[in-house]
Structures are given as C-alpha cells and as structure tokens.
Amino acid sequence: ADSGDAELELSVVRHQPEELEELLARTKFSKKELQSLYRGFKNECPSGLVDEETFKLIYSQFFPQGDATAYAHFLFDAFDADGNGAICFQDFAVGLSVLLRGTVQQKLTWAFNLYDVNKDGCITKEEMLEIVRSIYDMLGRSTSPPPRDSAPSEHVEIFFQKMDRNGDGVVTFEEFLETCQQ
Amino acid sequence: MAAGVAAWLPFARAAAIGWMPVASCPMPLAPTEKNKRQDELIILNVSGRRFQTWRTTLERYPDTLLGSTEKEFFFNEDTKEYFFDRDPEVFRCILNFYRTGKLHYPRYECISAYDEELAFYGILPEIIGDCCYEEYKDRKRENAERLMDDNDSENNQEGSMPSLSFRQTMWRAFENPHTSTLALVFYYVTGFFIAVSVITNVVETVPCGTVPGNKELSCGERYAVAFFCLDTACVMIFTVEYLLRLFAAPSRYRFIRSVMSIIDVVAIMPYYIGLVMTNNEDVSGAFVTLRVFRVFRIFKFSRHSQGLRILGYTLKSCASELGFLLFSLTMAIIIFATVMFYAEKGSSASKFTSIPASFWYTIVTMTTLGYGDMVPKTIAGKIFGSICSLSGVLVIALPVPVIVSNFSRIYHQNQRADKRRAQKKARLARIRVAKTGSSNAYLHSKRNGLLNEALELTGSTEDEQHMTKGTSLIESQHHHLLHCLEKTTGLSYLVDDPLLSVRTSTIKNHEFIDEQLFEQNCMESSMQNYPSSRSPSLSSHHGLTTSCCSRRNKKTTHLPNSSVPATRLRSMQELSTIHIQCSEQPSLTTSRSSLNMKSDDGLRPNCKTAQITTAIISIPTPPALTPEGESRPPPSSPSHPTNIPTTTTSNIVKVSAL
Numbered sequence: 001a002d003s004g005d006a007e008l009e010l011s012v013v014r015h016q017p018e019e020l021e022e023l024l025a026r027t028k029f030s031k032k033e034l035q036s037l038y039r040g041f042k043n044e045c046p047s048g049l050v051d052e053e054t055f056k057l058i059y060s061q062f063f064p065q066g067d068a069t070a071y072a073h074f075l076f077d078a079f080d081a082d083g084n085g086a087i088c089f090q091d092f093a094v095g096l097s098v099l100l101r102g103t104v105q106q107k108l109t110w111a112f113n114l115y116d117v118n119k120d121g122c123i124t125k126e127e128m129l130e131i132v133r134s135i136y137d138m139l140g141r142s143t144s145p146p147p148r149d150s151a152p153s154e155h156v157e158i159f160f161q162k163m164d165r166n167g168d169g170v171v172t173f174e175e176f177l178e179t180c181q182q
Numbered sequence: 183m184a185a186g187v188a189a190w191l192p193f194a195r196a197a198a199i200g201w202m203p204v205a206s207c208p209m210p211l212a213p214t215e216k217n218k219r220q221d222e223l224i225i226l227n228v229s230g231r232r233f234q235t236w237r238t239t240l241e242r243y244p245d246t247l248l249g250s251t252e253k254e255f256f257f258n259e260d261t262k263e264y265f266f267d268r269d270p271e272v273f274r275c276i277l278n279f280y281r282t283g284k285l286h287y288p289r290y291e292c293i294s295a296y297d298e299e300l301a302f303y304g305i306l307p308e309i310i311g312d313c314c315y316e317e318y319k320d321r322k323r324e325n326a327e328r329l330m331d332d333n334d335s336e337n338n339q340e341g342s343m344p345s346l347s348f349r350q351t352m353w354r355a356f357e358n359p360h361t362s363t364l365a366l367v368f369y370y371v372t373g374f375f376i377a378v379s380v381i382t383n384v385v386e387t388v389p390c391g392t393v394p395g396n397k398e399l400s401c402g403e404r405y406a407v408a409f410f411c412l413d414t415a416c417v418m419i420f421t422v423e424y425l426l427r428l429f430a431a432p433s434r435y436r437f438i439r440s441v442m443s444i445i446d447v448v449a450i451m452p453y454y455i456g457l458v459m460t461n462n463e464d465v466s467g468a469f470v471t472l473r474v475f476r477v478f479r480i481f482k483f484s485r486h487s488q489g490l491r492i493l494g495y496t497l498k499s500c501a502s503e504l505g506f507l508l509f510s511l512t513m514a515i516i517i518f519a520t521v522m523f524y525a526e527k528g529s530s531a532s533k534f535t536s537i538p539a540s541f542w543y544t545i546v547t548m549t550t551l552g553y554g555d556m557v558p559k560t561i562a563g564k565i566f567g568s569i570c571s572l573s574g575v576l577v578i579a580l581p582v583p584v585i586v587s588n589f590s591r592i593y594h595q596n597q598r599a600d601k602r603r604a605q606k607k608a609r610l611a612r613i614r615v616a617k618t619g620s621s622n623a624y625l626h627s628k629r630n631g632l633l634n635e636a637l638e639l640t641g642s643t644e645d646e647q648h649m650t651k652g653t654s655l656i657e658s659q660h661h662h663l664l665h666c667l668e669k670t671t672g673l674s675y676l677v678d679d680p681l682l683s684v685r686t687s688t689i690k691n692h693e694f695i696d697e698q699l700f701e702q703n704c705m706e707s708s709m710q711n712y713p714s715s716r717s718p719s720l721s722s723h724h725g726l727t728t729s730c731c732s733r734r735n736k737k738t739t740h741l742p743n744s745s746v747p748a749t750r751l752r753s754m755q756e757l758s759t760i761h762i763q764c765s766e767q768p769s770l771t772t773s774r775s776s777l778n779m780k781s782d783d784g785l786r787p788n789c790k791t792a793q794i795t796t797a798i799i800s801i802p803t804p805p806a807l808t809p810e811g812e813s814r815p816p817p818s819s820p821s822h823p824t825n826i827p828t829t830t831t832s833n834i835v836k837v838s839a840l
Contacts (some may be wrong), residue, residue, distance in 0.1 A: 035219060043281075062194050075197055092193070098240075099196035107199055114200045132204055139775065159204050180203050 066140030118139030225263035287314035353428035548574025
C-alpha cells in the first residue's frame with residue numbers, strides 16, 4: 001500500500017498537459033493565447049494540477065467581502081470534467097474556451113452543468129437553492145441593504161417558477177434552455 | 183491581490199456566466215480594454231546584466247517603478263531597452279517579486295543596501311514574504327540600534343563642547359571615569375577604599391593571638407582602635423562619594439531609587455547606626471546583625487567592573503527562567519521530602535523527624551552535594567533517595583543553559599559596542615582628514631582663482647594656464663558651487679593672502695558696475711541662444727544644469743529692461759533656457775557625492791540663488807578675454823566660466839553651467 005501511495009503521489013506531483021496542438025484543436029484559442037494562459041496557470045500551480053483547496057483559495061481572493069468557498073466548490077465540480085478531484089490544464093483551457101468562445105448553446109450547457117450538482121440531468125429546487133445560497137454567501141453581508149436570510153429562497157422561488165414549465169418540480173435541460181434563451 | 187492570482191481573473195470573469203440564469207438584474211457591460219497590446223518581452227538592462235520578462239509581469243504592480251510609466255524615464259532609445267545603473271544582484275530579487283508575488287530578502291545582502299534598492303524601485307519592505315521577514319526585521323533592528331548607538335556617542339562627544347554646568351561635568355565624570363584625570367583618580371581611590379573596607383571586614387574576624395586568660399581573640403577585638411579608624415575612614419569616603427553623586431545626579435529622585443545608590447546606602451548605614459546605638463545591650467544583638475550588611479560594600483565594585491554589571495543584568499533579564507527553576511525545585515523538594523519522610527518513618531533513630539527536616543536532605547541530594555549528615559536507612563528510603571538525586575540533576579541542568587546563553591549574548595553585545603566605539607574613533611578621524619582635504623583644495627583653487635582675476639584685470643595672462651591645470655571637472659564644478667555660495671551670502675571662506683583680499687573688493691565693485699553692460703549682452707544673446715540651445719559645441723558640464731535648472735521655467739520672456747533685479751531674473755531665465763541639452767547623464771550625481779550631500783534637494787534650492795550669482799559673476803570680465811575663454815578647455819577656477827556674457831553663444835552657455 002505504501003509503494004502504491006508513493007506512486008500515486010509521484011504521478012500527482014507533476015502533471016504534464018496535453019500537447020499544444022491537441023489543445024489547439026479542442027479549444028478555440030490561438031497559440032499565443034494558449035501560451036499566455038498556460039503561463040499564468042503554471043505560475044500559480046507549478047505542479048500542473050489545481051486541487052479543490054487551492055482552487056477555493058484562489059477564487060476566494062476575488063471576493064474578499066464574503067465566503068466564496070461554497071460556490072468555488074460547485075465551480076470546481078463544473079470544471080473538473082473527468083471528476084478526478086483536480087483540474088488540469090486541459091480542463092481549464094477547455095472550460096474557458098467554452099465560456100469565452102463557445103456558442104450560446106454551449107454556454108448554457110455549461111451553466112446547466114454547473115447548476116446540476118449531482119449531474120443527473122435535471123435541476124431540483126434544492127440544487128438551485130444551494131447554488132443561489134452560495135452566490136449570496138459570496139456576496140457577503142456588507143451590501144446596503146444587507147441581504148435578508150430568506151433572500152436566497154425567495155430568489156429561487158421566483159426563478160424556479162419561471163423555469164419549471166411543466167411544474168414537475170425539476171428543471172430539465174430543455175426547459176432551462178428555453179427560459180434562458182427568451 | 184497576489185500576482186499569480188491576477189492570472190485567474192479572466193477565468194473568474196468567464197465563470198460568471200454561471201450567474202446569468204438566476205440574475206435578478208441584467209449584467210453590466212464589461213469594461214473595454216483600451217489598447218490591448220500583445221504581450222511583449224521587455225529587456226531590463228541592469229548594469230550590463232540583461233533581464234527579460236513579459237510586460238504584463240511588470241504591470242502586476244502598477245504602483246512600483248517598474249510597473250508604472252516611471253520606467254519610461256530609463257528607456258534607452260538606441261538599444262531599445264530599459265537601463266538601470268543599479269545593483270544587478272538585488273535586482274534579481276526584485277524581479278522575482280514581480281514573477282512570483284513574493285519578495286525575498288537574501289541573507290548575504292547588506293540591509294541598508296537592500297533598503298535603498300527597495301526604495302528606488304518603489305517597493306514597500308512590508309511585502310517581504312514570511313520566510314524572510316523575520317530575518318529582515320532582525321537585521322534592520324540591529325542596524326538601527328547600531329546607528330542610534332553611534333549617534334548617541336557622537337552626541338555625547340560633541341555635547342562636551344557646549345558648556346556644561348559644573349554639576350553636569352561632575353555627573354559625567356562619575357559615570358565615565360575616562361573623561362578626565364580627576365575622574366580617573368577618584369575612580370581608583372574609591373576602588374581602593376572598597377577593597378580596603380572589604381578586607382578589613384574579613385580580617386577582623388581572623389583569630390590572632392591570645393590574651394592572658396587563654397581566650398582566643400579575633401584581630402578585630404585585639405586591634406579594635408585600628409580597625410575602627412580604618413572603618414571610619416572608609417565610611418567617610420563612601421559618604422562623601424554618595425553625597426557628591428547625589429548632588430551631581432540629573433534626577434535626584436531617580437538616582438535615589440537606583441540599585442547602586444541603594445547598595446551605597448546599605449553599605450554605610452550600619453556604621454552610623456552603630457555610632458548612634460553605642461553599647462546598649464538589648465540592641466547589640468541586632469547591631470551585630472547589621473554588621474553583616476557591611477559586606478554589601480563588595481557590590482560597589484560593580485561600578486568598577488563591567489563584567490559584574492553584565493552578570494547582574496543577565497540575572498535580571500533571566501528572571502523568568504530563574505523563577506521557573508526555583509519553582510520546579512520547590513515542587514520537587516516538597517514531593518521528595520514527603521516521600522522520604524514517610525519511607526523513613528518506620529526506621530528507628532531516623533533523622534527524618536519531620537517533613538521540613540527532610541527538606542534539608544532533599545536539597546542536599548538534589549544538588550548532588552551529599553553531605554551525609556542525613557542518610558536513609560530503609561530500603562524504600564534508599565530507593566527514593568536515589569530517584570531523588572537522579573531527578574535533581576535534570577531539574578537543575580535544564581534552565582541553566584538558557585541563563586548561560588543570555589549572559590553570553592549580552593556579554594558579546596557589550597564587547598561589540600566597545601569595539602565599535604574604538605573603530606569609530608579611527609574612522610571619524612579619517613573622515614575628518616578627508617573633509618579638511620577637500621576644503622583645503624577649494625581654498626587653494628580659490629586663491630588661484632583670485633590671483634587669476636587680479637591678473638586678468640592687470641592684463642597679464644601667462645600664469646593662468648599654470649594655475650588652472652591639475653583640477654578635475656568635478657572639482658571645478660564643486661569649487662564653482664562653493665564660490666556661488668560665498669557670493670550669495672556675501673561672506674567668503676578665508677583666503678590667507680592679504681594682497682588678494684584687497685583685489686577681491688575691487689573686483690566686486692566692477693561686477694556691480696558692469697551689470698548694465700551685461701544686461702544688454704544678455705538681450706542679444708538670448709535672441710541668439712534660444713534656437714541654438716542644442717548646439718553640440720557645448721562643454722560637458724552643462725549636463726549638470728539640465729537636471730536642476732531646466733526644471734524651472736523653460737521659456738525666455740523678454741522683460742523690459744533696466745532694473746537690476748529684472749536683469750537678474752532674465753538672466754536666470756535665460757540661463758535656464760540654455761540647458762535642455764541632455765547628452766550626458768548629469769554629473770549631478772557625481773557632484774552630489776563629492777559634496778557629501780545627503781539629499782537631492784540640497785542642490786536645487788541652491789540653484790535659484792546660484793543662478794543669480796552666476797549672473798553677477800558672469801558680468802565683469804572685459805570682452806577682450808572672450809576669445810581666450812573660448813579656446814581654453816573647461817575652466818577650473820570659478821572666475822572663468824564667467825567669461826562670458828557677450829555675443830558668443832557657447833560662452834553664455836557656460837555661464838549657466840553650475
């Protein structure tokens with residue numbers, strides 16, 4: 001078991017991304033852009049992998065007034081395409097490519113994926129509530145007027161009503177698409 | 183925000199798409215990126231070593247020199263790189279800060295050099311990473327202490343010059359016996375008497391001889407009178423000393439409370455009390471006890487011995503360790519005493535009669551003394567006794583190294599302070615020699631200059647060339663500056679040549695008279711000069727003016743003429759227009775160093791006055807000399823740059839050269 005752990009550690013310590021050419025094919029970035037992206041990525045994570053803790057730390061720096069860890073967790077799950085608990089540069093680049101250069105459909109697919117916490121193909125009210133609550137947490141308390149404790153649930157009510165066309169208590173991908181594209 | 187994290191900002195912004203489905207309000211527009219450049223490599227040439235980095239790396243910290251447009255001042259058009267004339271070693275650390283977001287402090291670097299570099303690049307030292315921050319702060323504190331120390335002792339030395347009151351001199355004499363011979367004598371005398379007093383205390387208890395009746399007498403009883411006299415003498419000396427110190431002390435209340443004065447009082451009190459309570463049987467017992475306090479006189483030696491003071495100071499500073507030692511010992515003693523008492527309770531004729539009686543055994547055993555007057559007899563007692571002695575060693579050995587290291591640290595600090603003081607004296611002496619050397623050089627050249635002026639007036643020029651050789655450009659500029667200063671204030675440094683001093687007065691008269699002439703010349707030349715300000719024939723010492731004078735008004739305004747002040751003003755403006763020439767890096771820095779100035783600003787305020795004075799200086803000499811002025815290489819004596827003021831542009835430019 002020990003040697004196995006050691007092996008695992010070794011393989012995690014340094015991760016090499018895919019070839020630049022392959023990434024060029026998979027994403028819509030130019031070579032220079034990919035280079036610049038990778039430099040920034042590698043600078044922050046010399047090992048080539050971002051684990052959840054580091055990701056939360058980085059993301060929290062952008063939102064100092066509130067607690068961004070919950071939302072960062074969801075975001076991490078959305079980015080971590082292969083679900084191995086770490087974001088490698090491919091995940092990062094591919095995700096970013098979708099967000100920045102993708103079609104509206106692709107972007108909405110990504111957003112749906114974000115909201116669908118357990119990745120079962122539909123968004124329940126609880127899932128949406130979790131996401132919205134995490135967004136409010138990120139905001140923090142120092143707004144004026146400060147957010148009420150019931151704000152997330154109210155927020156979810158409004159939107160869930162809008163999205164759930166057939167009123168079956170879950171939002172499917174089609175309903176999601178329809179609502180957002182209006 | 184940390185440097186690397188900024189790289190994630192585009193990611194975070196992109197991820198914001200996730201909020202859109204549940205957004206209550208429409209999203210604001212994104213800021214447009216003005217002139218989005220492709221990221222390019224910048225070359226930073228620091229004293230010849232080339233560093234390269236991306237432009238965006240530097241722009242992570244826009245409030246520093248490298249991150250802002252301030253670096254454009256250092257851009258070299260010819261080589262298309264940014265040139266910094268600074269230390270490349272430290273620059274490595276600074277550039278790493280931009281790259282990694284963490285500023286490190288290299289241990290081999292001098293703290294003040296590092297601080298200077300940080301200040302130059304506009305980086306706050308507080309940003310230094312945790313790994314190096316402690317080291318940085320420690321060294322900074324050490325350095326500050328050292329500087330303060332130096333300043334203090336410097337002040338002390340210089341403070342002796344201003345008149346001190348008698349009281350202050352006395353106090354200084356007491357505190358520092360090396361200040362005068364009288365103080366030294368006093369110091370040794372008191373030391374001697376302390377020794378005498380202690381020895382008499384010791385000797386008077388030695389038995390010496392018998393008296394008929396077979397009774398052993400101590401020396402004190404046998405030679406009572408002699409000892410009494412000695413004692414009186416010592417106490418008188420000590421009293422006088424104490425009173426003198428009390429008188430001289432700057433703060434009497436504080437002096438009374440200080441440890442040394444308490445020791446003094448305790449040392450002499452028994453004698454006076456003894457005088458008062460003579461032969462009263464009841465209190466003679468107490469009186470005898472009081473005599474014990476006489477032994478405290480030995481502590482008076484601590485004024486004479488630095489080591490003793492250090493020891494005392496160490497003990498004071500290790501108070502907590504000592505306290506811990508005491509506490510743990512007490513705990514252990516009580517525990518073991520109790521155990522031994524109950525273990526030995528059974529045995530007959532045991533000396534362990536009570537727990538307090540066992541304390542003595544425990545202490546003697548734990549400190550490994552082992553007198554043997556109390557020994558356990560039972561087996562259990564022996565077992566616990568051995569445990570007691572083993573643990574004693576441990577308990578005592580633990581706090582001792584801490585105390586020892588404290589002592590060693592303080593002792594070495596003191597050694598260092600003494601060494602520094604000795605070295606400082608030598609260093610200051612050398613610096614003083616250098617300073618007088620430079621002022622002597624100035625006076626020498628001034629003498630030459632005045633001689634030249636005198637000669638010029640009379641028309642003879644042979645000796646001039648002879649005089650002017652041998653002074654460098656920097657020196658000549660420095661001397662010119664000092665000359666300007668003299669002119670500003672109207673005072674002058676002493677030139678020890680009576681003949682010359684007469685001539686200088688005549689020269690001054692000429693200067694004022696010819697101002698009108700100058701004004702006209704200025705008018706003409708200002709017309710000519712302005713367009714030709716970049717004439718390449720200008721001599722190199724213009725560079726100096728560019729940096730300071732050119733920052734003032736850059737335009738000539740043709741004022742209506744006539745008033746003398748107006749002339750000066752105009753000439754000043756005119757002088758300032760002339761130097762936009764920036765071919766050479768201003769010898770400003772070099773002249774600054776040679777002037778030993780501590781701040782940049784020292785030079786600039788002088789500029790204004792200097793310009794006025796150059797106007798004055800510039801007047802006088804008859805135009806006949808102008809051609810000569812042109813042909814001669816940059817002049818060394820102050821009068822030469824003044825040759826000017828006439829029609830030739832290059833000469834006028836020289837005027838403005840500070």
